[in-house]
Amino acid sequence: MALLDIGRLSISFGGLRAVDDFNVKIEKGQLYGLIGPNGAGKTTVFNLLTGVYKPNSGKILLDGKDITGKRTIDINREGIARTFQNIRLFKDLTVLDNVKAGLHNHYPYSTLAGILRLPVYRRREREMDARAMELLRVFDLDAQAGLKASNLPYGKQRKLEIARALATQPKLLLLDEPAAGMNPNETAELMETIRFVRREFDMTILLIEHDMHLVAGICEELTVLDFGQIIAQGETGKVLRDPEVIKAYLGEG
């Protein structure tokens, strides 16, 4: 059974069919790419998957469970975490606290226990610190744990967003243009990081990306969107040679 099974997903904004009859099956452990020109509806797919928008029709199954139309926070609890095209960190919190916020639902204690500083507060906070530092070490961010998130260099902010998403212990990780704004060196490093995340966390990853080098380098399968519709789908190498894809997106020559 596929980890993510999207069937006939559609949404319109006014008269515009932003996503039309979208179908995708992603197996567990797969690294899957979603590409297409600007405005093709890629981020809208992400927003549908994470409950920001409710689809007009269609079904989203995660691990066999229907999550169509659920609230964002419930979908996160079911196991989908994401990063954003324009980085959305908690900029005035520390790097460590950004990750600890991601651990929010996994180390619960009541507000009252926090205000009264009961033993459970100290225990949970210690556990959270340990777990968060572990995650930060994976992304080579542990030395900056005490820094304000907005003071991190751009590439590290991207990494921190991934670390925060992973802290919620998702089954599926959505990365929205992780390489946007990165130089070739940073992109190469990011590719390593994404591969590492998949291996280390046994993660299934769906990513939107414009950097064809990155896409060709790490994605096993691709779906290409144009004007909200799928124009090609399948194994990466084959899709990138598809004349339709070259015409609509990659450009000839």
Added chain:
Amino acid sequence: MDKDNWDKDNMDKDNRDKDNMDKDNMDKDNRDKGNMDKDRKDHLGNNTFRSGLITYGLVVGLYVVMQVLMRLGAVPSLIQGMLVPLCMYVVLAVSLNLTVGILGELSLGHAGFMCVGAFASAVFSLTLVDSPMPAPVRFALAILVGALAAALFGMVVGIPVLRLRGDYLAIVTLAFGEIVKNVINVVYLGFDSGGFHISLKNSASLHLAEGGRVFINGAQGLKGTPQDSGFTAGFILVMLTLAIVLNLVHSRSGRAIMAIRDNRIAAESIGINVTKYKLMAFTISAALAGTAGALYSHNFNPLAATPKNFGYNQSIMILVFVVLGGIGNIRGSVIAALVLTLLPELLRGLSDYRMLIYAIILIVMMIFNWSPSLVAWRERYLPRNLFGGGAHDGKGA
């Protein structure tokens, strides 16, 4: 449907902002570089702990000094009379900072919650004024009643109002404060063997039985509240407020609240219940304002809801403390509330020039707190911990 539209708008905006975003981020990186050292210091765990201790130490120190001076008879009666209001304003400023600085929402109705707390606690004390209960116990319970009443109003107002943002929230909370004050001005509340009687006409229409007492007499307000308030009670309340707010900020819930402040959409995406935590912060903030109201109502007799004590000027005054002390900086709120409450009294001798000097000091404080070059100068030459963290770090205790 409304929510969907709203989210869509938000998304549209996001897309529009996208292009500028990368550049902004870069610019911001450069700008913030200078603060890096400071931030690193402020955010290490043991440092926030130490920073909290300094705040508590400051309050305890001031309390002890005042007590000693009073024993020595060195405190003029004018200042002695201001001790309870000082404590009250500190509680109000710290609690408003929870809404404005930690939650990041602008509220202009803080005096309204204080008003609710003041009248609820006073009515409670009046009801029990003849009981054998010792005064400190009755006052502690009265403060609790004030807090609960204000919390209830905070929740009722918060549920619809926290769906609004920015200016809208400010306007609705402003209206709430004015409504509370004006409603209390036309309420007549009496108590007799049959329980409470309430009327909106006059005291006669309460139809009180023999021996019944009128508690709230319309615009004349409330008479005969036991004067249980005092400097020590105020000091304890300030310490409790600081403990509640600082411990909250450094807990899981506080982190969730600040995450919502920094980025609501991201907070939702990692499973934080935005409505719950917004409402929690707003309600706790209102409850603490209610305790300040209890302190007030047990210090002044008679108690009436006038524009001076519970009007919007008061709400804005409290906001001024928060802004000048540094938004999100709890220790700053304490200092600003103390200085700005004392200042007009200390300047009384200058008669006509008083408000002029007060205004100039406001401006100077603002520049001192916010001007980038002065902040940098301060970082270099003044001991770091004197003024708490940077105004925006949300954790400056």
